[in-house]
Amino acid sequence: MIALVDCNSFYASCELVFRPDLIGRPVVVLSNNDGCVIAANKEAKALADIPMFQPVFKIKKELIANKVVFFSSNYTLYGEMSQRVVNILKTFSSKVEVYSIDESFIDLSTVPHEELETFGHQIKNTIYRLTGLPVGVGIAKTKVLSKLANKMSKKIPNKNHVCVINSDDDRVEALKWSPVTSIWGIGKKHSERVIAIGVATAYDFTQLPLAWVRKEMTVVGECIWRELRGESVMEFITEPKKKKAIGTAKSFGKKLESLDIIEEACSYYVGEVAEVLRTQNSCASAIHVFLVTNFFSMRDKQYSNSITVKLAMPTNDTFVLVTEAKKALHLIYKEGYKYKKVGVNLLGITPEEYVQGNLFKIPTESKKALTKVVDELNVKFGKLKVSSALVGTRVKEWELIKEERSPRYTTQWKEILTLKDK
DNA sequence: TCTGGGGTCCTAGGACCC
DNA sequence: TCTGGGGTCCTAGGACCC
Numbered sequence: 251m252i253a254l255v256d257c258n259s260f261y262a263s264c265e266l267v268f269r270p271d272l273i274g275r276p277v278v279v280l281s282n283n284d285g286c287v288i289a290a291n292k293e294a295k296a297l298a299d300i301p302m303f304q305p306v307f308k309i310k311k312e313l314i315a316n317k318v319v320f321f322s323s324n325y326t327l328y329g330e331m332s333q334r335v336v337n338i339l340k341t342f343s344s345k346v347e348v349y350s351i352d353e354s355f356i357d358l359s360t361v362p363h364e365e366l367e368t369f370g371h372q373i374k375n376t377i378y379r380l381t382g383l384p385v386g387v388g389i390a391k392t393k394v395l396s397k398l399a400n401k402m403s404k405k406i407p408n409k410n411h412v413c414v415i416n417s418d419d420d421r422v423e424a425l426k427w428s429p430v431t432s433i434w435g436i437g438k439k440h441s442e443r444v445i446a447i448g449v450a451t452a453y454d455f456t457q458l459p460l461a462w463v464r465k466e467m468t469v470v471g472e473c474i475w476r477e478l479r480g481e482s483v484m485e486f487i488t489e490p491k492k493k494k495a496i497g498t499a500k501s502f503g504k505k506l507e508s509l510d511i512i513e514e515a516c517s518y519y520v521g522e523v524a525e526v527l528r529t530q531n532s533c534a535s536a537i538h539v540f541l542v543t544n545f546f547s548m549r550d551k552q553y554s555n556s557i558t559v560k561l562a563m564p565t566n567d568t569f570v571l572v573t574e575a576k577k578a579l580h581l582i583y584k585e586g587y588k589y590k591k592v593g594v595n596l597l598g599i600t601p602e603e604y605v606q607g608n609l610f611k612i613p614t615e616s617k618k619a620l621t622k623v624v625d626e627l628n629v630k631f632g633k634l635k636v637s638s639a640l641v642g643t644r645v646k647e648w649e650l651i652k653e654e655r656s657p658r659y660t661t662q663w664k665e666i667l668t669l670k671d672k
Numbered sequence: 673t674c675t676g677g678g679g680t681c682c683t684a685g686g687a688c689c690c
Numbered sequence: 691t692c693t694g695g696g697g698t699c700c701t702a703g704g705a706c707c708c
Contacts, residue, residue: 307673468681470681497678546674
């Protein structure tokens with residue numbers, strides 16, 4: 251059996267752990283640049299119409315009228331709280347698959363069937379006691395079914411946030427309860443197609459001929475079909491796989507026209523992704539750079555372009571990567587547009603130890619020591635405190651807007667929570 | 673005025689190899 | 691008229707996830 255443990259309204263819940271004074275009030279967390287709503291607690295969800303991913307400006311009046319509390323996103327805090335949850339899960343099972351920042355699968359094959367429900371409650375209660383975060387637990391034979399059980403644990407009130415799909419009767423009942431649109435892995439496009447041929451519930455979906463599913467929805471659809479029928483086919487991944495691409499792309503705080511400022515933002519992002527690359531001991535053999543104007547704007551002229559450049563030799567050296575990214579950016583930049591976003595992607599990622607030289611270049615150790623020191627300084631003193639001068643110093647002109655970011659309570663001594671006597 | 677960011681997997685088709 | 695058979699690698703595009 252497999253459990254899916256998922257934190258409720260994760261980002262909003264993290265904020266509330268440190269602001270108990272806000273409990274009971276509607277709380278939302280905003281995306282980068284405070285652009286969209288990306289998380290809302292149940293009080294905020296209960297207010298009519300706060301759909302996720304709504305641009306804030308469209309619903310600002312409504313939010314203010316309802317005295318909703320806003321937070322800018324604070325990924326440092328969420329990442330660290332997530333780690334705490336994972337550490338607790340590891341005390342319940344030796345096999346834990348971290349699926350996302352707020353969800354993990356855990357293997358429960360050693361727990362007797364009749365104890366699963368109690369075990370689920372223990373997990374839920376322990377996480378709440380040690381972190382203050384509420385979670386839901388779904389337990390079933392396969393990953394797709396445990397996702398479904400998790401959904402039921404939250405939607406069906408008497409489940410009290412723990413739901414076990416134990417017998418085959420349970421399974422059929424669950425399938426008939428679930429609309430096909432909410433099955434994990436079946437998105438908007440595929441839902442529309444199966445609804446068109448008369449499928450309404452997950453149960454209906456499992457009654458489709460496998461050949462049709464395979465043909466119309468590829469092997470991905472076939473896996474879902476099998477898992478819903480109780481056949482476990484998805485791998486349990488306990489070791490995080492090395493990333494095959496590492497990228498970042500963020501909208502600027504304001505629109506930018508001049509190449510040199512965009513260049514600085516681009517270089518800064520390269521610095522970020524290069525650091526991730528080094529932490530997984532890999533090198534990139536190509537770099538992809540793209541540049542776009544604000545495509546929502548009806549007035550501005552639109553332009554976007556991208557370019558992929560192959561490197562002479564795979565590398566994880568920030569200095570080389572920044573230089574190459576800048577050259578690439580120069581090739582796609584055109585004057586006279588108001589740019590909204592620049593992005594970089596590192597591709598062709600290979601393990602550091604396999605990097606080969608070529609006729610003209612051999613891999614060199616010379617800068618490794620420097621890079622190592624720079625990385626260590628940044629761990630100690632904060633993100634990108636030390637970086638290539640190519641990155642520049644005009645960060646303020648392009649950086650993200652985060653007006654309501656909470657303190658980094660758990661990772662910065664200066665921002666630690668303080669308790670006062672009244 | 674203001675509209676997120678970071679990923680994965682699959683398939684088809686083209687270019688190329690022997 | 692008839693035009694091989696077995697591959698790999700890469701890219702673009704589609705669909706999906708949180």
